[in-house]
Amino acid sequence: MFKNAAGAAALFGLPAQKFAKAATPLPDGSLFDHDPEAYWTKIRDEQFLLPHWRVFLQNGSLGVAPKPVLEAVVDYLTRSAALQLEEYPRWGYETLDQHRTEMADYLGCKKDELAFTHNATEALSIIANGIDLKSGDEVVMTDQEHPSGKSGWLEKQARYGITVREVKIPLPPKNPEQLTDLMISAIGPRTRVLFFSGITTTTGLVFPVRQICEAARAKGVITVVDGAHMQGQVPLRLSDLGCDYYAGSPHKWLFAPAGSGILYIREENLEKLWPLVVTAGWDDKKLKAARFMMMGTNNRAIFEGMLAGLRFHKQIGSERVYNRMHQLARMAREKAEATPYIELLTPADDRMYGSLMTFQIKGKTDEQLKPVGDIFLKNKVWTIWGQRVRLSTHIHTRPSDVDLFFNTVREVLG
Numbered sequence: 001m002f003k004n005a006a007g008a009a010a011l012f013g014l015p016a017q018k019f020a021k022a023a024t025p026l027p028d029g030s031l032f033d034h035d036p037e038a039y040w041t042k043i044r045d046e047q048f049l050l051p052h053w054r055v056f057l058q059n060g061s062l063g064v065a066p067k068p069v070l071e072a073v074v075d076y077l078t079r080s081a082a083l084q085l086e087e088y089p090r091w092g093y094e095t096l097d098q099h100r101t102e103m104a105d106y107l108g109c110k111k112d113e114l115a116f117t118h119n120a121t122e123a124l125s126i127i128a129n130g131i132d133l134k135s136g137d138e139v140v141m142t143d144q145e146h147p148s149g150k151s152g153w154l155e156k157q158a159r160y161g162i163t164v165r166e167v168k169i170p171l172p173p174k175n176p177e178q179l180t181d182l183m184i185s186a187i188g189p190r191t192r193v194l195f196f197s198g199i200t201t202t203t204g205l206v207f208p209v210r211q212i213c214e215a216a217r218a219k220g221v222i223t224v225v226d227g228a229h230m231q232g233q234v235p236l237r238l239s240d241l242g243c244d245y246y247a248g249s250p251h252k253w254l255f256a257p258a259g260s261g262i263l264y265i266r267e268e269n270l271e272k273l274w275p276l277v278v279t280a281g282w283d284d285k286k287l288k289a290a291r292f293m294m295m296g297t298n299n300r301a302i303f304e305g306m307l308a309g310l311r312f313h314k315q316i317g318s319e320r321v322y323n324r325m326h327q328l329a330r331m332a333r334e335k336a337e338a339t340p341y342i343e344l345l346t347p348a349d350d351r352m353y354g355s356l357m358t359f360q361i362k363g364k365t366d367e368q369l370k371p372v373g374d375i376f377l378k379n380k381v382w383t384i385w386g387q388r389v390r391l392s393t394h395i396h397t398r399p400s401d402v403d404l405f406f407n408t409v410r411e412v413l414g
């Protein structure tokens with residue numbers, strides 16, 4: 001078997017450059033020590049395909065995969081198309097033990113508690129569909145949930161007569177304790193499930209997941225966390241969070257290729273959850289969480305890419321990545337705070353936001369906002385613009401991207 005694509009290329013007389021080429025090594029750590037800005041510039045220029053003219057502040061919807069990730073995907077596809085693999089690449093019937101072990105190690109859970117899915121939506125649907133609830137049982141969630149999180153419960157409400165109740169979250173909230181109090185005091189006699197996002201999609205608010213899960217558990221309530229934004233954006237150990245179920249989208253902040261998802265099922269729940277998409281093995285409890293990966297033929301190369309994304313993140317270092325992303329978000333927050341017609345939805349408390357920063361524009365009409373959006377389009381700035389704004393910062397974001405954003409806003413709106 002060939003260890004790399006070049007070997008396969010040589011065998012088949014294919015031009016080697018059509019196959020994945022070796023990744024450029026990461027810049028030396030000493031560069032970070034004496035000139036961190038030069039270090040991050042080098043990362044953007046050498047590790048990503050982003051052109052210099054692209055100002056990308058929209059990572060919250062879908063991240064960008066760096067070169068090593070693309071190379072891993074292409075390399076795997078190439079080798080499987082050349083039938084150069086020892087195994088039959090057919091995830092959908094495979095347990096991918098090594099991959100899950102590596103990811104579980106990073107997420108702070110057991111391999112047997114972890115399944116790979118295509119995205120968070122799928123994992124969230126599996127959870128909502130798979131927990132046994134009957135008419136009259138109640139699910140409590142926040143009023144900040146993404147449609148992919150809440151729709152599974154709403155469908156169950158329409159179909160089985162469960163009740164869904166929303167907790168109103170103040171924007172911005174005062175502190176994490178207020179969020180815990182709001183969620184826990186909303187639990188009533190019929191509440192079976194507490195569902196909330198670890199980081200909300202609308203405002204990037206970081207919830208005190210551990211405190212909420214601990215208090216809910218003490219009341220015998222099942223906790224389900226939509227962690228679509230968590231892995232890669234904030235430090236994370238699932239075993240410390242203490243939730244029953246968790247869904248994630250590594251293709252947002254963890255450099256994974258689009259189509260990568262995570263489903264975590266706390267060990268004690270492995271036999272309780274019903275799978276949603278099924279084939280042989282659906283009832284084989286010995287498979288543990290891998291039971292939820294038996295879904296028919298799929299693109300295994302995506303998971304090679306997802307693991308390459310995880311390794312890329314770890315190579316730079318989780319702490320260094322978090323610090324940079326948050327530093328840029330804080331810089332954006334400070335600029336927003338200094339703009340009179342901007343009303344911040346992101347609290348000042350560093351614990352309550354990571355790399356998503358949101359605000360509202362006060363006293364400006366849609367007609368006044370439109371020229372700003374037009375300039376963003378012309379200057380290749382990707383962001384969510386309107387009466388409510390969400391900015392995402394990642395390690396490939398340049399301080400000048402944040403400057404350009406606010407300079408444009410101020411030039412047009414004053």
Ligand SMILES: Cc1ncc(COP(=O)(O)O)c(C=O)c1O
Nearest residue numbers: 119120121146148197201228249
């Ligand atoms: C909080 C939250 N949950 C779920 C999703 C759905 O993620 P995916 O598209 O990866 O399924 C998103 C996507 O933006 C999200 O922000």
